[in-house]
Amino acid sequence: MSEQQPSRAPEPVGAYPYTRRVGNLLFLSGVGPRQRGEPNVPGVEVDEDGNILKYDFERQCHAVFQNVRYILEEAGAEWDDLVDVTVFLTNMQDDFPVYNRLYAEYFATAQPCRTTLEINCLPTPIAIELKCIAALKDKQ
Incomplete structure (x- = not known):
């Protein structure tokens, strides 16, 4: 087993690695849209108490996908290696x-299994988080 901390992904909000490899499987911890070194979430506007006033969900989606790609690449994997994606949304409707x-x-080409869940909230003011599993090729 091995662990890596990707340098382009946002800093974790807790004490956990972004990836954990077991055999040829790469498990990704929950990935949100935050960006490394940025205090604000892309597309999110909050009031002084931290309450979400409005958010650009599409912008958050693009940021999440980019973060997943960063994490995969740092671990030596590719987008097409994803075999399972669990999606957490705070506003399914x-x-x-x-x-x-x-x-x-x-x-469009990669077709991992997918589960989508609505949850009450996430640990930071984000509307989406992905939990992914990739199957690494023999080159690893």
Whole structure:
């Protein structure tokens, strides 16, 4: 087993690695849209108490996909190595159609299994988080 901390992905919000390899499987911890070194979440506007005033969900989706790609590349994997994606949304009714459309674009060739769940909230003011598993090729 091995662990790596990607340098282009956002800093974790807790004490955990972004990846953990077991055999030829690469497990990714939950990945959100935050960007490394940036205090604000892309597309999110909050008030002085931290309450979300508005958010650009499409912008968050693009940022999440980019972060997953960064993490995979840092671990020696590729986008097409993804075999399972669990999606956590905080507003299924409004955001799922947008997510589904973008997911179809990003995963036009790669076809991992997918589960989508609505949850009450995430640990930072984000509307989406992905939990992924990749199967690494023999070159690893």
